Amino acid sequence: MEPDQHVCEDATFRRIFKECSCDLHNFLYYKYGADNNPEDLMQEAFARLWDNCRKVSPDKARSFLFTVANNQMLNDLARKKTALNYQKEDHVTQTHESPHYLLEEAEYMNRLQRALEELTEEQRVAFMLNRIEGKKHREIAEILGISQKAVEKRIYKAVESLQEKIGKF
Amino acid sequence: MKNQDYIEKWLAGTLNEEEKSLFEKTDEFKSLQRMDRALLLFKPAPFNEDAAYENLKARREKVARVVQLNWSVVMKIAAVLVVAIGSYLYLSTSYFAAKEELYQTGIGQTREIALPDKSVVTLNAMSSISFSRNTWNAERKITLEGEAFFAVVKGGSFQVSTEAGVVTVLGTQFNVKDRDGFYEVTCYEGRVQVAVAGDPVQLTAQQSYREIEKIATDAPVELTETPSWFRNESSFQRVPFREVLNELERQYDVRIKTLDVDVTQSFTGKFPNTDLTTALQSVTVPFGLSYKANGKEIVFHGD
Numbered sequence: 001m002e003p004d005q006h007v008c009e010d011a012t013f014r015r016i017f018k019e020c021s022c023d024l025h026n027f028l029y030y031k032y033g034a035d036n037n038p039e040d041l042m043q044e045a046f047a048r049l050w051d052n053c054r055k056v057s058p059d060k061a062r063s064f065l066f067t068v069a070n071n072q073m074l075n076d077l078a079r080k081k082t083a084l085n086y087q088k089e090d091h092v093t094q095t096h097e098s099p100h101y102l103l104e105e106a107e108y109m110n111r112l113q114r115a116l117e118e119l120t121e122e123q124r125v126a127f128m129l130n131r132i133e134g135k136k137h138r139e140i141a142e143i144l145g146i147s148q149k150a151v152e153k154r155i156y157k158a159v160e161s162l163q164e165k166i167g168k169f
Numbered sequence: 170m171k172n173q174d175y176i177e178k179w180l181a182g183t184l185n186e187e188e189k190s191l192f193e194k195t196d197e198f199k200s201l202q203r204m205d206r207a208l209l210l211f212k213p214a215p216f217n218e219d220a221a222y223e224n225l226k227a228r229r230e231k232v233a234r235v236v237q238l239n240w241s242v243v244m245k246i247a248a249v250l251v252v253a254i255g256s257y258l259y260l261s262t263s264y265f266a267a268k269e270e271l272y273q274t275g276i277g278q279t280r281e282i283a284l285p286d287k288s289v290v291t292l293n294a295m296s297s298i299s300f301s302r303n304t305w306n307a308e309r310k311i312t313l314e315g316e317a318f319f320a321v322v323k324g325g326s327f328q329v330s331t332e333a334g335v336v337t338v339l340g341t342q343f344n345v346k347d348r349d350g351f352y353e354v355t356c357y358e359g360r361v362q363v364a365v366a367g368d369p370v371q372l373t374a375q376q377s378y379r380e381i382e383k384i385a386t387d388a389p390v391e392l393t394e395t396p397s398w399f400r401n402e403s404s405f406q407r408v409p410f411r412e413v414l415n416e417l418e419r420q421y422d423v424r425i426k427t428l429d430v431d432v433t434q435s436f437t438g439k440f441p442n443t444d445l446t447t448a449l450q451s452v453t454v455p456f457g458l459s460y461k462a463n464g465k466e467i468v469f470h471g472d
Contacts, residue, residue, distance in 0.1 A: 103291070103399070112208075137181060
């Protein structure tokens with residue numbers, strides 16, 4: 001038998017945290033947005049993992065965490081509307097970059113943000129994990145517990161909807 | 170192959186060389202590429218993993234402690250706390266409400282600032298705005314010195330105060346300029362209300378309100394969709410020459426003196442904000458003036 005049968009070992013728990021916390025956080029962020037405290041939810045899921053550490057083997061920890069966090073969110077009645085943020089720089093220029101260009105750029109970002117927020121949760125999370133995190137279709141299928149074909153379909157639907165909402169630019 | 174197939178294959182990274190080179194020539198590809206670049210800005214800020222772990226550990230190790238309470242002591246402490254917190258809140262509310270954020274620009278700079286409700290303010294050179302983030306949701310109020318363009322998202326009333334007056338809107342695009350006795354509000358979209366002595370003035374798109382030395386003056390019709398300084402130009406229609414020279418000093422790090430020049434005459438025209446020599450010629454030639462530069466000081470001569 002392997003030495004770490006469960007995740008109660010400090011070192012094992014630490015390793016799982018290192019491997020999964022960022023992925024889990026970003027998954028929650030892409031799916032439910034910044035206003036639903038993805039970091040708290042992530043922590044909460046790890047706390048639950050700790051409570052159940054004797055029942056969960058290390059190779060199942062990842063899917064345990066994603067399932068727990070996701071269920072918790074789905075059951076949260078006070079859930080907020082999805083809001084995404086993007087890094088907005090204060091543009092200080094010596095008037096070499098035309099403010100008109102900057103305004104147009106800002107308009108594009110605004111439209112993209114709105115279009116992303118309007119995607120379904122399923123489409124958004126698959127799409128953003130793929131385009132931003134660079135996750136493979138296979139990996140996303142694993143995270144979401146769906147087929148690879150379904151992932152492809154969701155990502156394509158997301159692209160279609162974004163293109164339509166952003167319009168000519 | 171259909172368009173959809175191309176996109177699907179591109180997303181999956183399974184286009185072959187030939188298909189790839191065909192697809193990369195399309196506008197579709199360019200817009201997808203732009204989207205991909207923009208998407209990276211949506212990556213959430215990395216959180217501090219170590220701090221998060223420590224936090225989690227503290228939570229794990231917290232054991233429920235049962236403490237015997239002595240209620241009379243608890244009540245005394247509670248009474249003291251009520252008084253302390255109460256007076257703290259009373260004293261600090263006015264302080265927090267008044268805590269303002271300030272954004273400013275120097276000579277020749279412009280700057281774009283996103284407000285809490287995603288309205289965008291663009292400052293022209295030598296200007297500043299201040300507003301209070303804490304009270305923003307309750308009232309959208311901004312104080313402006315100088316000149317700025319506002320793109321306001323729809324919502325409750327949005328107020329811009331300058332020394333010369335108050336401008337109120339609901340959601341629209343407009344420019345406010347308040348500079349040494351020259352006050353001008355131009356509406357580019359929607360509806361704007363300017364508070365003046367007597368009845369407030371309502372402006373719709375392309376209309377301006379103007380005061381020179383506190384006296385309401387006919388304002389020209391604005392034909393462009395954004396202020397000229399968005400295109401790195403300063404443009405004037407029947408503006409006192411003094412204000413034109415002041416604007417030159419805001420756009421370039423120079424000081425302008427005049428000799429035998431009537432600075433009250435009105436000027437119509439424009440100068441570039443990125444080329445001093447052309448700018449100087451643009452404002453001197455129409456009046457037949459000459460100028461001499463001596464370091465940062467420039468002297469305009471009348472005849």
